[in-house]
Amino acid sequence: xxxxxxxxxxxxxxxxxxxxxxxxxxxxxxxxxxxxxxxxxxxxxxxxxxxxxxxxxxxxxxxxxxxxxxxxxxxxxxxxxxxxxxxxxxxxxxxxxxxxxxxxxxxxxxxxxxxxxxxxxxxxxxxxxxxxxxxxxxxxxxxxxxxxxxxxxxxxxxxxxxxxxxxxxxxxxxxxxxxxxxxxxxxxxxxxxxxxxxxxxxxxxxxxxxxxxxxxxxxxxxxxxxxxxxxxxxxxxxxxxxxxxxxxxxxxxxxxxxxxxxxxxxxxxxxxxxxxxxxxxxxxxxxxxxxxxxxxxxxxxxxxxxxxxxxxxxxxxxxxxxxxxxxxxxxxxxxxxxxxxxxxxxxxxxxxxxxxxxxxxxxxxxxxxxxxxxxxxxxxxxxxxxxxxxxx
Numbered sequence: 001x002x003x004x005x006x007x008x009x010x011x012x013x014x015x016x017x018x019x020x021x022x023x024x025x026x027x028x029x030x031x032x033x034x035x036x037x038x039x040x041x042x043x044x045x046x047x048x049x050x051x052x053x054x055x056x057x058x059x060x061x062x063x064x065x066x067x068x069x070x071x072x073x074x075x076x077x078x079x080x081x082x083x084x085x086x087x088x089x090x091x092x093x094x095x096x097x098x099x100x101x102x103x104x105x106x107x108x109x110x111x112x113x114x115x116x117x118x119x120x121x122x123x124x125x126x127x128x129x130x131x132x133x134x135x136x137x138x139x140x141x142x143x144x145x146x147x148x149x150x151x152x153x154x155x156x157x158x159x160x161x162x163x164x165x166x167x168x169x170x171x172x173x174x175x176x177x178x179x180x181x182x183x184x185x186x187x188x189x190x191x192x193x194x195x196x197x198x199x200x201x202x203x204x205x206x207x208x209x210x211x212x213x214x215x216x217x218x219x220x221x222x223x224x225x226x227x228x229x230x231x232x233x234x235x236x237x238x239x240x241x242x243x244x245x246x247x248x249x250x251x252x253x254x255x256x257x258x259x260x261x262x263x264x265x266x267x268x269x270x271x272x273x274x275x276x277x278x279x280x281x282x283x284x285x286x287x288x289x290x291x292x293x294x295x296x297x298x299x300x301x302x303x304x305x306x307x308x309x310x311x312x313x314x315x316x317x318x319x320x321x322x323x324x325x326x327x328x329x330x331x332x333x334x335x336x337x338x339x340x341x342x343x344x345x346x347x348x349x350x351x352x353x354x355x356x357x358x359x360x361x362x363x364x365x366x367x368x369x370x371x372x373x374x375x376x377x378x379x380x381x382x383x384x385x386x387x388x389x390x391x392x
Contacts, residue, residue: 007051013043015047018291036291039282044245045106054253062105064089067128086120086128108241116212124236125171130217136344138213139205146201150377153194156187160366164305167364168304173357185353188360196239197221227253230321230348232315238358242284250276268320275315282311285359292363306358313355 017039065086092098104114112130113121119128132138163184165172173184204216227233253276254269285307325344329337 003050007048008045009050010043011045013039015039015291017043032266032292033288036288040287041109044242044249048245048248052248056175061091062260063091063121063123064101064104064113064115066118080304084144086119088391098223107246109242111244112215112217114211116214120244122247122352124222124240124243127217127240128204130214132213133207135213140210142201142208142216144197144206146282147207149194149198149201152190153198154376156191156194158374158380160184163366164363164367167362171358172361172364174306174354182350183352185350185357188357191348191355192360193221193224196241227342227345228338229325229343230317233345233349234318242281246277246280250278258323271315271319274318276315278311282308285311289359289363292365304359304362306355308353310356310359313352317352321348344357 007023016267017036019035065088068085068087092101100115105120107114108120111120111127113119123193132141166175169175173181189278192370204213221239222237224233227237250273255275286304289304289307321341321344329340332340
């Protein structure tokens with residue numbers, strides 16, 4: 001039954017990702033990207049349930065979990081009280097329960113839940129343990145976060161939209177002087193970071209009063225600037241929106257690798273999982289590029305080499321960090337160890353990030369169509385007018 005339903009479901013997901021009647025020109029290419037992202041998540045869930053889940057037993061299906069405090073013995077009580085455990089809930093058996101399970105699973109890619117007393121088993125620590133003191137405190141914190149994020153997005157967008165990119169070149173960023181490459185790569189990183197974060201903050205502000213603040217953790221990222229290493233950056237600090245999706249879609253590769261289990265150690269299996277996750281991420285971002293309509297003044301290829309280089313180089317960087325950087329810093333002091341690992345992290349991210357920026361510019365993201373309301377642009381225009389008036 002699931003395999004029979006997969007085909008029409010795939011057609012529906014494709015129609016969402018690439019809607020046939022979408023307006024030919026939207027105010028921003030970013031809107032095409034958001035529409036595609038919804039379609040991709042639907043497509044990934046269909047693959048998860050109808051294909052990957054087809055070979056799994058019922059006990060391996062996604063499960064809700066609840067937080068429970070358990071006291072074990074007198075020593076634990078003296079040490080600070082109860083021990084916190086997360087207990088998986090049984091699968092619902094009623095029609096209403098399974099409908100709630102399905103809807104919650106569909107709209108909770110990070111592992112948060114619409115029900116305040118639980119989360120999904122793949123939720124990261126910052127999502128699982130998010131407990132605002134009250135709805136008012138949540139709204140204050142989320143509003144403050146939204147304002148700061150919006151201002152950073154506005155400033156970075158203003159900088160990048162004012163650049164006259166050479167869109168006839170396949171390397172609009174990496175053809176610039178190295179200092180400009182570094183500056184624009186960092187600025188574009190802020191733009192992407194805030195552009196991903198902002199819709200989820202607004203989503204929480206609107207829906208938290210209806211459901212519960214614990215269902216909408218405003219911390220979409222886990223402070224990536226505080227990452228201790230490249231592995232820490234990708235595994236815990238960057239956003240977890242697609243982590244569950246890529247983990248599930250990587251299972252067929254791991255199942256095939258399991259046939260050679262006696263010849264593969266744990267580190268090799270981990271590397272295969274990482275490689276498959278970044279391979280899927282490459283496909284996802286190539287799909288994003290394809291979702292933005294081709295424009296005559298932009299030279300772009302469907303298989304954009306810049307995007308492919310960036311995502312498929314990350315497993316190499318992680319492998320080099322594990323095999324070279326980590327062993328070299330083992331005997332160092334904690335301060336020096338963190339410093340060297342962070343230097344490697346940001347040199348690698350900035351250097352390879354230039355390739356991502358090439359591809360991002362070439363989809364038409366910065367071809368002069370900025371958002372309608374821009375405080376930074378208004379202040380800049382006012383300042384220019386004031387300067388001209390003082391000179392004249």
